[in-house]
Amino acid sequence: MVQEEIRRRNAGALLRHVHLRGPASRAELAERMGLNRSTIMALTTELHRAGLVHEEPPTDTGRAGRPSLVVRPASDRWYVLAFDVAVDRLVAARVGLGGTILDRREAVRPRAGPDLRRVVAVLARFGRQLHRTAPPGATCVGLGASYCGMIRPGDGMVRYGPDLGWVDQAFGDELGRRLGLGLPVAVGNEAHLGAQAEQQRGAGVGLDNLIYLHGDVGVGGGIIVGGRLLGGDGGYGCELGHMVVNPYDGRPCGCGSYGCLEAEVGERALLDAAGRPAELFGRAAIRSVADDADRGDPVAQEALRRVGDWLGIGVANLINLFNPGMVVFGGMLCDMYPGAAAQVRGRIARNVLPVAREHVRLRTAALGDDATLVGAAELAFTPLLTNPLTPHPSPASAPAPSILHFPSGQEPRKRVCQRP
């Protein structure tokens, strides 16, 4: 039983390795995973038999002797559907094992409150299209969604979705039902998923302590502590956007308070500081301020500096609290940060204790606006990567499996569907 558990974990670790880091030779895998080559061979043989990896000779080793086979994830055979409900857009994508976005659909999302039914209708239509147009023999192994609000861990319930005005809406269940693929939808908060995606595939690969700030209307946060997402008692931690940074004449915040970080550095704060009229909003408006600043416009430059100073106070506080290796700016902060970086760095120099500021790096999201979508895809891949060798028919030997069981405690429900 212990041996079986070790084998299961090693298989998961190996598949996760090639899924996240890309193709690698058996010899490289042995070295990186600290396992001997016969163990690696046994694992890759099993994963190959299950259709999860391809093994092939390297194109050119430049060395004499028998080359070590290269193991690559079978991206053509296994995929997930990932969804992203962001403030300005609705996205759905088919993402292959290995993390490649194979196909996608995208719609502009109106700001003024589409209800649950309309949002789910758009995403479900996209999802069914993506599933229908997948190549023959490809198998869907999971569904994941990113949502711009507070999500109850476990069941995909939106506890609080400020920009859509959603409270306690069963988004995950409803999307799963409308997709009709017989799979549950795993849902996460967009900033949590963005943080994990940047740590797995983005700017902070391999870092144990990382803070991700996701800007849109407000500012969300995902904080990795000791390699794991900070959850807190109910899974509602990481709310860095509601850190009060301006207690005197703070701007009103959507949460009902004043002077929260997101009220001082969110979209409206920057646009107001730059003198943009109230009817302008969204990414194009933010980019136009950043572009004007680049061109030397003093009003736009001053707006970025002003907002950047609040951002700097928040980031300095976070570095003192978390002593992270990296702070990543995502969402619209990707556009805002470059023009505000001097202020942020200035605040860090003044407010962060020297031992904590020595090594911290500041970066914009390497995955750009897809960080949240990529995080949703990773969420959907979790059961397969946890239990890759669960007994199931491989696509090769049984061309049309319709349901695969993932017996792990994490995922009690049936969760694999086959393209019809």
Add this chain to the structure above:
Amino acid sequence: MVQEEIRRRNAGALLRHVHLRGPASRAELAERMGLNRSTIMALTTELHRAGLVHEEPPTDTGRAGRPSLVVRPASDRWYVLAFDVAVDRLVAARVGLGGTILDRREAVRPRAGPDLRRVVAVLARFGRQLHRTAPPGATCVGLGASYCGMIRPGDGMVRYGPDLGWVDQAFGDELGRRLGLGLPVAVGNEAHLGAQAEQQRGAGVGLDNLIYLHGDVGVGGGIIVGGRLLGGDGGYGCELGHMVVNPYDGRPCGCGSYGCLEAEVGERALLDAAGRPAELFGRAAIRSVADDADRGDPVAQEALRRVGDWLGIGVANLINLFNPGMVVFGGMLCDMYPGAAAQVRGRIARNVLPVAREHVRLRTAALGDDATLVGAAELAFTPLLTNPLTPHPSPASAPAPSILHFPSGQEPRKRVCQRP
């Protein structure tokens, strides 16, 4: 090898259980640890043979049948020496297995910079006295110290001790050398140790997510995330005292910045707000403000409210970030908090998102001013509790062992001494 590892872990878990929770019958241990009674019997027999626990019939079970033996830690045989360098006092204590403070020495510490040599001289003298006066057959298994500054993990180096003006002082090494017991001194930051002590033996027993604020001249923090102390990349996280809460007209902080939480709620902030002259300081002065407020003095009440509002902003920010089950106020905040609680609760009501404030409890430290000392003792017990069944002579069979080896990777050095 796997079996041996499991046995070692179970023995450590059992000893830790009676060490932290007190005497328990074999039957209770079986139930609480989820192990069968024969396994428990084998473990307690081994621990008994090693002299680490006593087993005895219960005084009165009130039940028919053969009673389950009660297992209690051998507090009379195994102890640690714990030290506390706090802003106003130097403390040393002999603490028995099971956590009882068996004996202690304490000295007032002058505020104006005693140097490393003088602090270590006092503590080493206390430590040697405590060791000499221990009963025959009692064995010292570890040395631990709490220090009111930033400590480099691993070697007890004080990176930054603001109140004593220490920078990069080898406190742990020096104290170990002067004690001359042949044991290294494990050193931790006082707020980190206070947090762990309150979570192990104090107000927050068993909580996975807990924030401890330790007030003295400044405000230190210890934050438990998912059951573990938040460290960050270098072990310098948790610096909640340097969260900027007052960016406009903030008071100057010892770190060189302005408006940090500790500048707004530390000792001097309260005393200034209460109109106390600059020559007054320390716990007695803080308590006199709290006492005056209790007696209805409006100046003292207003001072506590003013400082309480800044404290509330800081605490609300922390709850939004960490979604903890409890916030514990320690050090001088034990005295200050009751008169400031209404402000703190008011800020939480206004600034914390509802899902995170639903379940959080606010408490003063159950261990009072000994929270940091207790944390230092637990640090000193760690090697024994990690490897209790390391082959070593028991005090019974070999009355004067001088060195015991703890072969765990965590503790490479020799670390047990016997009373001479």
